[in-house]
Amino acid sequence: MEQRQEPRRRTGGRSARVVRDVLKATLDELSRSGFTALTFEAVAARASVSRTTVHRRWPSKQELVRAALLCLAEVQPTARDTGTLRGDLVEFIRIRVGLEGQRERFAGLLRANMTEVLDPELMALGRLVEAKLDQPIVSAVDRGIARGELPPGTDPRLIVAPVFMTLAFRVFVQRDDLDPGFAEQLVDVVLAGARTGAAVRRACQAP
Amino acid sequence: MEQRQEPRRRTGGRSARVVRDVLKATLDELSRSGFTALTFEAVAARASVSRTTVHRRWPSKQELVRAALLCLAEVQPTARDTGTLRGDLVEFIRIRVGLEGQRERFAGLLRANMTEVLDPELMALGRLVEAKLDQPIVSAVDRGIARGELPPGTDPRLIVAPVFMTLAFRVFVQRDDLDPGFAEQLVDVVLAGARTGAAVRRACQAP
Numbered sequence: 001m002e003q004r005q006e007p008r009r010r011t012g013g014r015s016a017r018v019v020r021d022v023l024k025a026t027l028d029e030l031s032r033s034g035f036t037a038l039t040f041e042a043v044a045a046r047a048s049v050s051r052t053t054v055h056r057r058w059p060s061k062q063e064l065v066r067a068a069l070l071c072l073a074e075v076q077p078t079a080r081d082t083g084t085l086r087g088d089l090v091e092f093i094r095i096r097v098g099l100e101g102q103r104e105r106f107a108g109l110l111r112a113n114m115t116e117v118l119d120p121e122l123m124a125l126g127r128l129v130e131a132k133l134d135q136p137i138v139s140a141v142d143r144g145i146a147r148g149e150l151p152p153g154t155d156p157r158l159i160v161a162p163v164f165m166t167l168a169f170r171v172f173v174q175r176d177d178l179d180p181g182f183a184e185q186l187v188d189v190v191l192a193g194a195r196t197g198a199a200v201r202r203a204c205q206a207p
Numbered sequence: 208m209e210q211r212q213e214p215r216r217r218t219g220g221r222s223a224r225v226v227r228d229v230l231k232a233t234l235d236e237l238s239r240s241g242f243t244a245l246t247f248e249a250v251a252a253r254a255s256v257s258r259t260t261v262h263r264r265w266p267s268k269q270e271l272v273r274a275a276l277l278c279l280a281e282v283q284p285t286a287r288d289t290g291t292l293r294g295d296l297v298e299f300i301r302i303r304v305g306l307e308g309q310r311e312r313f314a315g316l317l318r319a320n321m322t323e324v325l326d327p328e329l330m331a332l333g334r335l336v337e338a339k340l341d342q343p344i345v346s347a348v349d350r351g352i353a354r355g356e357l358p359p360g361t362d363p364r365l366i367v368a369p370v371f372m373t374l375a376f377r378v379f380v381q382r383d384d385l386d387p388g389f390a391e392q393l394v395d396v397v398l399a400g401a402r403t404g405a406a407v408r409r410a411c412q413a414p
Binding site: 107110111113130158163170175181185190195196198199 | 314317318320321322337362364365368369370372373375376377379380381382388389392393395396397398399400401402403405406409
């Protein structure tokens with residue numbers, strides 16, 4: 001469940017392991033305490049390395065958090081290509097919303113995002129990470145359009161948002177369990193709507 | 208914008224005003240500080256009454272918060288009946304997600320809900336308040352079904368959730384501005400899907 005790739009592959013075993021452990025510890029601390037309360041000491045302790053080891057590579061808290069957030073998108077488990085858009089979306093739901101470990105982490109990061117006024121640079125980084133996290137789902141929608149499952153010009157945001165934000169709200173914010181029957185019917189409603197052409201990008205909207 | 212009804216109508220002017228001010232102050236404090244950090248002192252100060260006045264009527268913090276949350280659903284601005292389900296949903300979006308004052312309050316309450324492990328009684332109360340808040344929207348969907356805009360047996364949750372949780376996630380959690388063009392097309396996608404019968408309650412699901 002917690003299979004992770006190293007954020008940057010290095011040949012050196014220990015160095016790569018330290019980077020991976022520190023960035024994972026940073027994400028854990030960030031989702032537990034938020035940005036303001038996050039300390040080098042807590043990250044170092046959680047990663048079982050010295051404070052100096054952390055500080056040498058990432059001199060500021062901003063840099064450390066930036067590296068950890070950029071790594072988050074890369075270590076996501078990948079969904080297999082099921083051959084249908086419906087199948088792919090159900091698979092992404094399982095991976096993004098259904099896994100226990102993911103749930104805790106995402107809920108914590110969202111809480112940090114809601115609670116704190118981050119500096120503009122980190123806010124922009126948050127948007128970038130969200131976009132990177134959504135990219136594989138957007139690609140699955142694009143594959144569905146290419147296969148003719150949805151009309152050309154369909155806006156992937158109008159598929160991704162109502163499925164994943166709705167479930168994220170229920171699971172991460174309202175702390176409900178994921179109801180697979182509800183989730184699958186939600187996918188069916190959104191796809192049925194999109195098949196009618198209702199999700200085709202409108203000329204009058206911003207691109 | 209902040210038109211509010213008294214939670215319980217009383218003939219006595221001052222008494223009713225005190226109840227209203229204290230419950231409003233409780234909601235403000237709750238959305239600002241959360242449940243754990245909420246104090247009688249802060250509520251009393253914000254409502255410009257004495258701590259004793261608050262304590263006499265609501266002996267415990269649980270009782271005070273319960274009264275305030277139950278009042279929240281009652282003081283919501285009401286959406287006018289536009290005569291179409293699409294019009295009603297757009298009107299509810301404006302009221303629930305679009306108003307500046309509402310946004311701050313709901314974001315704060317969601318943050319409190321995400322951050323704290325509330326006691327089971329308050330958790331149950333939160334669910335009750337959510338259900339009461341959604342009730343006018345569910346009724347609008349039911350009116351649409353009765354008018355033949357959607358097939359009989361349509362599950363209102365499959366309309367309300369993808370529209371309002373998606374927008375709540377964007378606005379309250381991700382702190383994006385409400386994009387009216389996106390919101391209206393989201394309504395169109397969900398309604399188009401529901402018109403195909405995809406949102407009709409399935410026999411195999413829990414009722």
